[in-house]
Amino acid sequence: MATIKDIALKAGVSVSCVSRAINGYSDISEETRKKVLRIVEEMHYYPKASARHLVTNHTHTIGLVFETHDQSGFGHPFISKVLTAFSQEIGKQGYDLLMFTNNQVPFDTWGFVERVKHRDVDGVFLIGRPPDLDALLATEVPVTGLDFMLTGKTVSSVMSDNRRGVQEMVRTLYDMGYRRFGFAYGPLDLHPAMERLQGFHSGLWEVGINPNPDWIVYGNFTYDGGKQAAREILRLTERPDVILFSSDLSAIGAMQIFQEYGMKIPEDIGVTGFDDVDAATFAYPSLTTVRQNMDELGRAAAKLLLNLMSGHAPLSQHLTIPTEIVLRNSTIPKQILDTGKDG
Structure with a gap:
């Protein structure tokens, strides 16, 4: 399996240069970046998430917190369609979706907030209100909620009209x-x-x-x-x-x-x-x-959260999506x- 040193050796650059090319830094030439990325693709090099986290301070992971009144869960057609559109949109930007469950051993005594901190996710998508919502919002982790209003720092929400x-x-x-x-x-x-x-x-x-x-x-x-x-x-x-x-x-x-x-x-x-x-x-x-x-709800939620995580979005933004008879x-x-x- 290729390592970052193998990439650097073949490209004739330093290891730090390879790292900066992969992670999108602007202090290297476009020619060097293209060369490094071409070799990365040729050698099928995949940087470890932990190493990438140390360099970028991002895990490229979004947490999903899902609270429901009934047992249908992800089998409900509305939830399924929204989540499909949401995951496709964040996937375009290189993010994975991590679902937080209610009974995760050995952390079954931990609330969502403790697990959000433990997993160090870059943002959270809320479907339904978790019991410890206020504590989650106090962490200032970017949060987007579906079907309820959110106010506070680094939050947004989306729902139908x-x-x-x-x-x-x-x-x-x-x-x-x-x-x-x-x-x-x-x-x-x-x-x-x-x-x-x-x-x-x-x-x-x-x-x-x-x-x-x-x-x-x-x-x-x-x-x-x-x-x-x-x-x-x-x-x-x-x-x-x-x-x-x-x-x-x-x-x-x-x-x-x-x-x-x-x-x-x-x-x-x-x-x-x-x-x-x-x-x-x-x-x-x-x-x-x-x-x-439902597709637009999922896409809109993803875009709101991605913008929050990038720091380019206004605080407490809410979107209302029109309905149709x-x-x-x-x-x-x-x-x-x-x-x-x-x-």
Whole structure:
């Protein structure tokens, strides 16, 4: 295996010159840099991470801290897509992603902060709020959070425009002729869930409709949560003619229960979701939803964090990514439904 001394000998330069060429220092000529890097490639030389760390004071590693309310973890399609885009973006800049788990022996008594310090990562990507968030932010390690606001030194955050997305869905459904609106909300200690519930109320206010408290139920963000929400709606004597769910998975779970009960979608009840995961297209009927741009969320989070780590970004930067209404077969203009009934 080639060493840095082998590279220096073949290039006719010092070991320190090779090191500075590899690590991008500007005090060597471009001609020398190209020569050294060509030989590095020819000899398949890979500097040890520990040695590179000593020279650059960077590990080229980003820590991932992931806290979730349910057991879906990385299997959740939203998380999976965001992380794929995030890892691809940081990979372009030569960074690896290190996941911090909750039960890492022999450090199982250590919190995330102790492990962040131990691994000496260059930055941290947060999905969900860890219990020791304040202590993590106090370390001044660059941090970017997904789906919640962060303020402080060397932090940034990114999320979808959750409130406006639901508000626009209400307006769209109103224009389609719907007037009896239900809503299945997610865990309200999560910022997106709270914003989506606020968007529902704002949307109703905008179109001049008072919410019916009986039609606002808990649906979690999960398939099983959606099934339970549907059962609560079915217990009611008077029901909404459309119900908006805070996630696609919960909407699809509810559709199964409605259909098992003998209800037709959208003839008897319209259903919408939020996310636009792949399953929304394959559901029967296909699901009307609010699309989150998951690829853009991942890329934006990566760029924010990379900028923070470089020291070139303003402090406490927050990005809000627009959403999009996607109309499919789980809703239909009421005029068409009424015409069908008349016929």
